[in-house]
Amino acid sequence: MEPVVQFDHVTKNYGSQVAVDDLNLSIEAGKFVTLLGPSGCGKSTSLRMLGGFEMPTSGRILLSGKDVTRVPPNKRNVNIVFQDYALFPHMNVAKNIAFGLELKGLDNKSIHRRVSELLELVQLQDYANRLPNELSGGQRQRVALMRALAPDPDVLLLDEPLSALDAKLRQQMQIELKAIQEKTGKTFMFVTHDQEEALTMSDTIVVMNNGRIEQMGDPSTLYGRPGSVFVANFIGETNLLRSTVLGAEGNLTALDWNGITIKADQGGLSPKAGEHLYVVLRPESIHCSATEPTSGNRIKGKIRQRVFKGNHTSLAVEVGDGAVLNTLVHPGDVAQLAGDDIWVGWKPETATVIPDRHAHR
Amino acid sequence: MRSLFSDAPRVTLTAIYWAFIFYLLLPLTLMMAMSFKDANFVAFPIGEWTLDWYAKVLQDKQFLEACLYSIMIAAATTLAATVLGVWIAMLIVAEGIKGQVIIFALACLPAVVPGMISAISLRIFISTIDMPTGTAAIILGHTVHAVPFVVVMALTRLRSMPGNLVDAARDLGADSFVAFLRVTLPYLGPALFGGMIFCVLLSIDDFVRTFFLGGYRPTLPMLIFAKVQGGMSPEINAMATLVLVVTAAVGLYAEYLTRRARTR
Ligand SMILES: Nc1ncnc2c1ncn2[C@@H]1O[C@H](COP(=O)(O)OP(=O)(O)OP(=O)(O)O)[C@@H](O)[C@H]1O
Numbered sequence: 001m002e003p004v005v006q007f008d009h010v011t012k013n014y015g016s017q018v019a020v021d022d023l024n025l026s027i028e029a030g031k032f033v034t035l036l037g038p039s040g041c042g043k044s045t046s047l048r049m050l051g052g053f054e055m056p057t058s059g060r061i062l063l064s065g066k067d068v069t070r071v072p073p074n075k076r077n078v079n080i081v082f083q084d085y086a087l088f089p090h091m092n093v094a095k096n097i098a099f100g101l102e103l104k105g106l107d108n109k110s111i112h113r114r115v116s117e118l119l120e121l122v123q124l125q126d127y128a129n130r131l132p133n134e135l136s137g138g139q140r141q142r143v144a145l146m147r148a149l150a151p152d153p154d155v156l157l158l159d160e161p162l163s164a165l166d167a168k169l170r171q172q173m174q175i176e177l178k179a180i181q182e183k184t185g186k187t188f189m190f191v192t193h194d195q196e197e198a199l200t201m202s203d204t205i206v207v208m209n210n211g212r213i214e215q216m217g218d219p220s221t222l223y224g225r226p227g228s229v230f231v232a233n234f235i236g237e238t239n240l241l242r243s244t245v246l247g248a249e250g251n252l253t254a255l256d257w258n259g260i261t262i263k264a265d266q267g268g269l270s271p272k273a274g275e276h277l278y279v280v281l282r283p284e285s286i287h288c289s290a291t292e293p294t295s296g297n298r299i300k301g302k303i304r305q306r307v308f309k310g311n312h313t314s315l316a317v318e319v320g321d322g323a324v325l326n327t328l329v330h331p332g333d334v335a336q337l338a339g340d341d342i343w344v345g346w347k348p349e350t351a352t353v354i355p356d357r358h359a360h361r
Numbered sequence: 362m363r364s365l366f367s368d369a370p371r372v373t374l375t376a377i378y379w380a381f382i383f384y385l386l387l388p389l390t391l392m393m394a395m396s397f398k399d400a401n402f403v404a405f406p407i408g409e410w411t412l413d414w415y416a417k418v419l420q421d422k423q424f425l426e427a428c429l430y431s432i433m434i435a436a437a438t439t440l441a442a443t444v445l446g447v448w449i450a451m452l453i454v455a456e457g458i459k460g461q462v463i464i465f466a467l468a469c470l471p472a473v474v475p476g477m478i479s480a481i482s483l484r485i486f487i488s489t490i491d492m493p494t495g496t497a498a499i500i501l502g503h504t505v506h507a508v509p510f511v512v513v514m515a516l517t518r519l520r521s522m523p524g525n526l527v528d529a530a531r532d533l534g535a536d537s538f539v540a541f542l543r544v545t546l547p548y549l550g551p552a553l554f555g556g557m558i559f560c561v562l563l564s565i566d567d568f569v570r571t572f573f574l575g576g577y578r579p580t581l582p583m584l585i586f587a588k589v590q591g592g593m594s595p596e597i598n599a600m601a602t603l604v605l606v607v608t609a610a611v612g613l614y615a616e617y618l619t620r621r622a623r624t625r
């Protein structure tokens with residue numbers, strides 16, 4: 001099937017500053033795609049170029065197969081949900097939502113029907129006559145979303161739309177947003193620097209760094225098999241063990257980490273002996289016990305720090321000279337306190353190796 | 362510990378303030394008081410009180426015609442100044458236009474040029490282009506004077522406007538003109554209204570420019586001036602009092618409206 005959105009070698013420079021660097025990206029219809037990356041990596045710029053508010057320095061942008069690189073925003077069938085919502089302050093909720101419909105030339109009756117339908121979708125029927133400043137943050141958010149959805153765009157663009165909300169409401173809106181996306185079957189292109197948000201909602205996550213795509217994939221792949229140190233660090237908490245390859249053992253590879261021999265999944269690489277690699281080990285993959293585990297990687301260490309986090313407890317375990325592994329345990333499972341000895345272990349296949357290079361340029 | 366001495370600056374300031382208010386209000390109060398005097402001379406003491414002067418003013422055809430003429434000129438001035446002022450303000454905030462500081466400085470110049478100089482130069486200008494003195498010339502002169510005030514008020518409001526409101530409108534299918542009409546203009550609304558009222562008051566009040574550019578038909582200030590030259594009479598006081606009360610009411614009402622709109 002033809003992708004709805006295609007970035008074809010798109011570059012955007014501001015003076016000497018490269019905001020987006022040779023971006024190639026295809027997005028399938030009906031998917032919830034998230035652009036994830038640190039501040040200043042070019043997420044908004046990419047979105048604004050797709051919306052028609054910035055002109056790429058070079059490259060092409062295609063929408064449903066049509067080249068729209070030079071088409072003004074009002075002639076593109078995409079709509080944006082802005083970070084601060086940008087609701088028209090002098091129009092009530094219904095008028096805000098109707099704005100795009102009126103400009104499409106729909107008759108009053110269809111406009112009215114569509115507005116009620118959308119208000120119902122987010123349970124705001126009773127607020128149709130309120131002005132934006134008479135709404136709560138969450139309600140404004142919903143109105144902005146419905147206003148952008150109203151004209152039935154090919155793609156809905158969302159630039160950090162949840163960042164102005166408090167943590168609780170944000171989680172609620174994440175779920176609601178995903179539900180609306182599934183219900184409407186629209187393609188959503190969502191921008192965030194919050195990896196948790198990205199993991200919660202996305203079908204596909206595009207991790208960006210320095211204006212380039214670092215890695216692209218579904219959430220579990222990105223989390224479980226990060227392709228670079230940057231991605232491993234950016235998504236979730238992680239232990240990165242810089243190790244030297246000793247040799248392959250089936251799907252696994254044996255490595256030397258600080259004089260300790262460990263095994264890890266090859267993660268699609270074919271490591272050669274003597275090569276330096278990083279082992280990615282998620283805290284929740286590590287098990288702690290008082291006695292030596294019978295199989296898998298195991299190391300004896302000492303608890304340096306024990307922090308209660310509510311539904312889990314995090315332990316920082318010192319193994320060998322200065323190296324520390326961060327782990328997560330259930331509060332009841334481990335009785336040892338800071339200073340006590342403990343065994344840490346993990347199944348080799350839960351750890352994966354990634355090349356030893358920092359964020360490539 | 363507070364002493365009388367340490368309070369001295371405060372007391373002095375308060376005294377100066379009240380003296381100033383007194384100085385400000387006394388002439389106005391005197392003028393109003395005289396308009397109710399039942400005698401032909403503007404002087405104390407006021408023996409008998411009357412409303413006759415007001416009755417006379419309101420039946421004075423000359424006065425009513427001058428009022429109408431002034432209002433007509435004010436309306437035309439306001440319309441022209443608003444269109445020009447908003448347009449200039451939009452130019453100044455627009456991206457990618459060079460020399461915005463210069464545009465701003467030039468637009469504001471007429472507000473600081475002395476009225477006399479501006480009047481003379483305008484007079485020379487219209488005679489150079491063979492424009493007769495009269496209504497059109499007056500409107501031209503008043504407009505030049507009023508534009509800076511509209512520019513400043515519109516600019517202040519435009520600068521506080523979230524940049525992506527217009528983006529949002531464009532995104533939803535509006536071309537730049539529709540976005541201006543349906544989003545920018547309503548957003549400017551309250552500030553613009555305040556600016557327009559100010560234009561009206563400026564125009565009605567303007568004497569110097571009108572004097573240099575006007576024809577035979579007198580505007581309100583010209584009429585009052587002519588009457589004063591014919592000798593003071595409580596009728597003039599009544600006229601001035603009426604003008605004062607109406608303009609003050611309009612000004613206060615406009616201020617109230619803009620304030621209410623701003624807090625929303
Ligand atoms: N109008 C502009 N003029 C100059 N530089 C710009 C402009 N807009 C963005 N940039 C630069 O381009 C880079 C990418 O900016 P962009 O807004 O796309 O980042 P972002 O990923 O959205 O970041 P954030 O998470 O902080 O919103 C940044 O380094 C920024 O400084």
Ligand SMILES: [Mg+2]
Nearest residue numbers: 043044045159
């Ligand atoms: Mg951004």
